[in-house]
Amino acid sequence: MTTSAPGRVHALFSTCLPAPGQNRLLAVSWLVKTVGSGLYLTTSTLFFTRVVGLPVHQVATGLTAAGIVALVGSVPLGRLADQFGPRRTYAALLGIQFATMAALALARTFAAFVALTMIFLVAEQGSTAARGALIATVGEGAERVRLRAYLRVVTNVGITIGAAASALVIQADTEVGYTTLLWCTALTYPGAAVPLWWLPARKTRPAGSAARSGSGWQVLRDRRYAAVTLICGVLSLQAQVLSFAVPLWVLQHTEAPPILVSGIVAVNTVMVICMQMRFSRGAEDNGRAARMCRNAGISLFAACALMACTAGTGGWSATVVLLLFAAALTLGELWLSAGTFGLSFALAPDGMHGQYLGFFSLGRGAANAVAPSLIAVLCLGTHPQEGWIALGVVFAAAGAMTPLVIRHASVRPGIDSQLRP
Structure with a gap:
């Protein structure tokens, strides 16, 4: 039937x-x-x-x-x-x-x-x-x-x-x-x-666990978590690329129709809605989540390189390349979101998710604060094409660091006993 x-x-x-x-x-x-x-x-x-x-x-x-x-x-x-x-x-x-x-x-x-x-x-x-x-x-x-x-x-x-x-x-x-x-x-x-x-x-930890876990500010001494927070904060600059750089770049540096700004946002939104669940499968594994962050860096580098190619280009060619840019940027966002979902939870000790995730949010918050000035100087200044490539290299380098940080932490003796209550 x-x-x-x-x-x-x-x-x-x-x-x-x-x-x-x-x-x-x-x-x-x-x-x-x-x-x-x-x-x-x-x-x-x-x-x-x-x-x-x-x-x-x-x-x-x-x-x-x-x-x-x-x-x-x-x-x-x-x-x-x-x-x-x-x-x-x-x-x-x-x-x-x-x-x-x-x-x-x-x-x-x-x-x-x-x-x-x-x-x-x-x-x-x-x-x-x-x-x-x-x-x-x-x-x-x-x-x-x-x-x-x-x-x-x-x-x-x-x-x-x-x-x-x-x-x-x-x-x-x-x-x-x-x-x-x-x-x-x-x-x-x-x-x-x-x-x-x-x-x-209910509380996130059972009564009495605070005494066993030591200081309530343990996150400030967790160098592994700080490193992952910094890396993911750098990668999260991609959000400001979409909201801050794209409208100004399309209108001032290309001959693409202005309505394409809305088209790029639409591509991003539809891809996230349709694909985020699939991209997040397996992110509970630290190694796989770290590789997702690495993939995000590679994809964001490709997006920046595509954007650099659109400077001064004609309407149709700029439109095609900008739509490819939107797809590459969103793939980076999907991998980054999935990787950060897994790492931010898995690396936090049980009962301390509040302070750990609060610390993790500092990475994105700091990125949001500095991104407009940084992007304006690099990508909207006197040498925008070189600036886009430089930003892409930063993304790729940050992504490549994530598996190294996770791998180094996993082989250090006693790391889990030191970080978990």
Whole structure:
């Protein structure tokens, strides 16, 4: 007996969903939150410049300063998740984000903008660590990696929904529209907290394990984890290549049609949604996860080399090469995401995922802070083609280091006993 087409689609969709229960509740929570992220990312700069009336350079300066300050909250707030339980900590941080986002809708001065953005980003850094610790409580090994990969897919779906929903507001370009959208963004945070109610309020480690594991700041002495954090932070510069460099490069350095910027983003989004789960298989194995990071570096080098070839090229040839660039960049992103999912969890001792994942988020946070200036100098300056190649070499070198770090750590005597409680 043959299955109908709707039945086959439903079966395929069901196999892609996380298991009912905790995993699915986390996915629903994350979908609501990332819809808010899509609303905010597409309209926040317009709100601060057109409604609040801040110059673009002040908005950029304020966001950079707030982003750097927010990094200091990652490890301390991650420790709170270990101590008081990730669900409780994550829900509290979502509440703080709701309050600050709602206040931002009323902010009309530069000082208020910076102060509220700083609080919001500190809470965002902490929620990243707490959410990671929460994922660590729902399973081990492949199950954790699968859930984290699924949440990566949900991120792209949620942001796409949010960005699409904001299109009419951007088209109308009114103060009421932008302010209302910011309020709607604020409401997604308590909305994301609702599914957490049905998750168990348990800590990430059993009582009394803190005494056995030594200092609560153990992550600061773990050189292997620090090395992996640095490598993955360097590789995560690829995110800013897509969001910061691509629009400026396409419009200023090529003869490709401007709409291709949206086409590149569409290629990236569709590939991540369709392929992230497959690329993440086996990432629970440290050696395989390290090789994924190496593959990411190679693919990102290829993407940078392709981008260098588009300088000053004609419309059709530039379009074809830029689409190949989008595919290579996204393959690098897929391998990087999978590798970091595996390594960030597997190398963290049981019961310390909050502080370890909080520390791991420093790599991406620092990359986001320095990427605009670095990319502007290397790839958008006086020698852009050489700059793209140089950036590609940095990606390839960072990726090649990952298996070496993991292999060196695995042969050191007593390494596991030193790093794990």
